[in-house]
Amino acid sequence: MKDSAAMSLEQQALQVQASQLLPMITRKFFKLGYQNMAHQRISQQADNTQIYQGITRAQHEQFGDVMIKWQLSMDDCSSEFHNEAKVLRALEQNHKNLIATAPSVLAFDILHLKVLEKQQTLTLLVMPYYAQGGLAKYLTQPLTELQKHQLIMQAARLIAHLHNAGWSHGDIKPSNFIINNNHSIDTKNPALLLTDFALAKLIDPNSVESAKKNNLKTSSGTPAYLAPECWQGCSTTVQSDIYAFGIMLYEILMGERAYKIDNQSHEPIRDWAIQHCQQSIPLLPSQCRRYQLILDKALAKRVEKRYLSMEEVLEDLSYL
Incomplete structure (x- = not known):
């Protein structure tokens, strides 16, 4: 178990990295038509410090209020994002005439961009935003x-x-x-x-x-x-x-x-x-x-x- 000093150093490092990453990610989202963005969370995968994940609230002319789950990595290792999108679409198809089971997938995009002099893959899973929370x-x-x-x-x-x-x-x-x-x-x-x-x-x-x-x-x-x-x-x-x-x-x-x-x-x-x-x-x-x-x-x-x-x-x- 990590001590509080180690955790604090990790959090500080993440804040520095986020300050460099988020402006570029924001610009990428803006080009896709997302506006009024609020980055609500950014984290690193526990077993891989080269993989960043985040949740961003935004607005889109076509989709309305949305929640964007995103992952930034050195390669296309976003298997859990692919899996989640596949399950959501399967549920939407299975229950299209019945009770809604899960949020709908508004968009699923895989983009490539250069971040901090390195080629990165940005995966986006976009769903409706639910204001009342969990x-x-x-x-x-x-x-x-x-x-x-x-x-x-x-x-x-x-x-x-x-x-x-x-x-x-x-x-x-x-x-x-x-x-x-x-x-x-x-x-x-x-x-x-x-x-x-x-x-x-x-x-x-x-x-x-x-x-x-x-x-x-x-x-x-x-x-x-x-x-x-x-x-x-x-x-x-x-x-x-x-x-x-x-x-x-x-x-x-x-x-x-x-x-x-x-x-x-x-x-x-x-x-x-x-x-x-x-x-x-x-x-x-x-x-x-x-x-x-x-x-x-x-x-x-x-x-x-x-x-x-x-x-x-x-x-x-x-x-x-």
């Missing part, structure tokens, strides 16, 4: 039991739609659900969309991956929502999406995650693994007890004890 922020306000149940049902349906379209997500969590203000202006009962498909993959029903015991090497994903089998070397699946939904269900009901670690932990990976693999499933208070059986089955440590599909989860939720 579910994670929405959950910080007081909610009624009915509102919580509606959010749980909506999230479950979106994940089920994704699975039915043939994809697993790989990173289910509240911050990857956004409020679709284009279809619902009622902030008390928002419509949700599922987003961030960088880790999504096609479901292979014949693929069974063995766990690597006593190994803290994990699949990609967010540690607070990562299923026990992922901590043992297995890749994410429909069942690991269901587990992450269970963590999220608890979070919607209780306002906090089912499992937590010390923010000052020197071994956060090991601590998260212990929480998910060894800690018992939390008990809900009396006012939420009707969800306990669903929570127990969604958060089962062993995959074979867990729900087989989100359709089964929805069926049980429909009885509440």
Whole structure:
């Protein structure tokens, strides 16, 4: 784990690099018709300091208010951007006459430019901008039991739609659900969309991956929502999406995650693994007890004890 001094130096270096990169990227965006740009985030990939990623809010004459997810790299190594665009387009085609599952792809561009005397590839994924933000922020306000149940049902349906379209997500969590203000202006009962498909993959029903015991090497994903089998070397699946939904269900009901670690932990990976693999499933208070059986089955440590599909989860939720 990096100490605060090292992190501070990295952040300072990133700020210097960003001050050189962003003006050039801004000019490139402007030539593509984007205006009133606000760069909201820039970061480096943890395992490659030569790859920069960012999120920029902008306006476009044809598209309106947009969010641009972009990546700048020495070569075309933007596989996660290609993957996300492919999943979004597949969902749009699959559900074009049904409920919207995810944001639409307004544009996907791969550009080449010279930055800091080096030839670089700039990949852009452009989607509508949703002013009301994400579910994670929405959950910080007081909610009624009915509102919580509606959010749980909506999230479950979106994940089920994704699975039915043939994809697993790989990173289910509240911050990857956004409020679709284009279809619902009622902030008390928002419509949700599922987003961030960088880790999504096609479901292979014949693929069974063995766990690597006593190994803290994990699949990609967010540690607070990562299923026990992922901590043992297995890749994410429909069942690991269901587990992450269970963590999220608890979070919607209780306002906090089912499992937590010390923010000052020197071994956060090991601590998260212990929480998910060894800690018992939390008990809900009396006012939420009707969800306990669903929570127990969604958060089962062993995959074979867990729900087989989100359709089964929805069926049980429909009885509440």
